[in-house]
Amino acid sequence: MIQLYVRAGCPFCKKVEKAAVDLGFVLGTDYELIDAAPNTPGREVVLKVGGKPMVPFLIDGNTSMYESDDIVAYLKNNK
Numbered sequence: 001m002i003q004l005y006v007r008a009g010c011p012f013c014k015k016v017e018k019a020a021v022d023l024g025f026v027l028g029t030d031y032e033l034i035d036a037a038p039n040t041p042g043r044e045v046v047l048k049v050g051g052k053p054m055v056p057f058l059i060d061g062n063t064s065m066y067e068s069d070d071i072v073a074y075l076k077n078n079k
Contacts, residue, residue: 001029002078004071005036005046005057012068016056019072023079 004020006013017033025031036042036055046057049064058064058071060078065071 002031002075003034003059004031005034005042005055005059007035007037007055010055013056015068016058016071016075019075023075025075025079 002025004016006017020031027033034042034045036046036057043053046055047053049059050057050066052066054066056068056071057066058074060074063074065074
């Protein structure tokens with residue numbers, strides 16, 4: 001299952017969330033949203049895996065990435 005690390009109020013996170021829905025991904029089946037606001041376990045994962053405290057952040061198996069446009073492209077290519 002794809003993990004999307006996001007935080008409330010982030011327009012780039014909303015862009016990725018909307019793309020997932022528009023592409024037909026099903027929350028809880030195809031992907032999960034994980035809160036990565038400061039001082040959350042999700043933020044710790046983002047820092048450990050990616051090295052930067054940025055969101056949105058995608059983890060899908062051995063693939064991880066930042067940048068909303070890259071994540072949207074990944075979702076399009078992996079539906």
